Amino acid sequence: MRFFKFKNDKYNKMAEIPHQFKAETDGDTSKITIYGVIGSSWWDDSTSASDIERVLKDINSDTIHVHINSGGGDAFDGIAIYNQLKNHAAKVVIHVDGLAASAASIIAMAADELIMNTGSMLMIHEGSTFDWGTKTQFRKTLNALEGLDKSIAEVYMTRFKGECHEIDTMIVNETWFTADEAVEAGLADKVNKAEEESEEEEVSAEDFKNNVLARFKQKKADTEPNPMVASTNNNILERFKRPV
Structure with a gap:
């Protein structure tokens, strides 16, 4: 059998x-x-x-x-x-x-x-x-x-x-x-396959890199003193100095 x-x-x-x-x-x-x-x-x-x-x-x-x-x-x-x-x-x-x-x-x-x-x-x-x-x-x-x-x-x-x-x-x-x-x-x-909706637009590799670098540049700019502000502060202080 x-x-x-x-x-x-x-x-x-x-x-x-x-x-x-x-x-x-x-x-x-x-x-x-x-x-x-x-x-x-x-x-x-x-x-x-x-x-x-x-x-x-x-x-x-x-x-x-x-x-x-x-x-x-x-x-x-x-x-x-x-x-x-x-x-x-x-x-x-x-x-x-x-x-x-x-x-x-x-x-x-x-x-x-x-x-x-x-x-x-x-x-x-x-x-x-x-x-x-x-x-x-x-x-x-x-x-x-x-x-x-x-x-x-x-x-x-x-x-x-x-x-x-x-x-x-x-x-x-x-x-x-x-x-x-x-x-x-x-x-x-x-x-x-189940439909997947994404609110994020597809970003190219080059755009992604540029976005990251731009963030780094902005962070650096935020931490460095502003030359115009520093110059203005110096001018104000000069007014308070006594003549020698």
């Missing part, structure tokens, strides 16, 4: 992302929220490909916004969800709210527009599994894992700007991308 997943258990625990799955429609726009573990579960605490299939068949919106915050889970559920979103008639806009790691990063690749929110991250790595049996069985498992890694590399290559051997190495290395790095690599389209 084999159960394929990504090596993500420690990341699910690290992130401590509570399960949340819901779908809402408002006019021509729908919103799907996928938080927590990807895959099937006896305890209804994860989001499976069957869950996504169920909600997508009832969505006729022009645009679907998918919000993801997940450390990953079952590899093939992730691939199935990727294809379900990719094949839907609506425009799919995916927002990485916090983390899109492992199987969740595969889902993110289905976006027509992938937006990384401020501080979010994306992580890719090799698949993993557990198995028991003979050496022949383990060879079959190894072949299956190698095939899985090739499959997920093909998914990333639909967006990645580099070469296939580079994404293969990044998968083996377990690579984390910040929001900006994901955009630079082509894996995401843009970063949704």
Whole structure:
């Protein structure tokens, strides 16, 4: 028996992302929220490909916004969800709210527009599994894992700007991308950064230097005696001197 997943258990625990799955429609726009573990579960605490299939068949919106915050889970559920979103008639806009790691990063690749929110991250790595049996069985498992890694590399290559051997190495290395790095690599389209308003005008390096030097000059002028004042004081004192 084999159960394929990504090596993500420690990341699910690290992130401590509570399960949340819901779908809402408002006019021509729908919103799907996928938080927590990807895959099937006896305890209804994860989001499976069957869950996504169920909600997508009832969505006729022009645009679907998918919000993801997940450390990953079952590899093939992730691939199935990727294809379900990719094949839907609506425009799919995916927002990485916090983390899109492992199987969740595969889902993110289905976006027509992938937006990384401020501080979010994306992580890719090799698949993993557990198995028991003979050496022949383990060879079959190894072949299956190698095939899985090739499959997920093909998914990333639909967006990645580099070469296939580079994404293969990044998968083996377990690579984390910040929001900006994901955009630079082509894996995401843009970063949704909060607007920062500044009341201060941008000052060039030369203007900054001149402003500092002007302050120094003014300080020096304030501490030195005024020649005109000194001369006036001397004239007044001369009037009080007795003739010799």
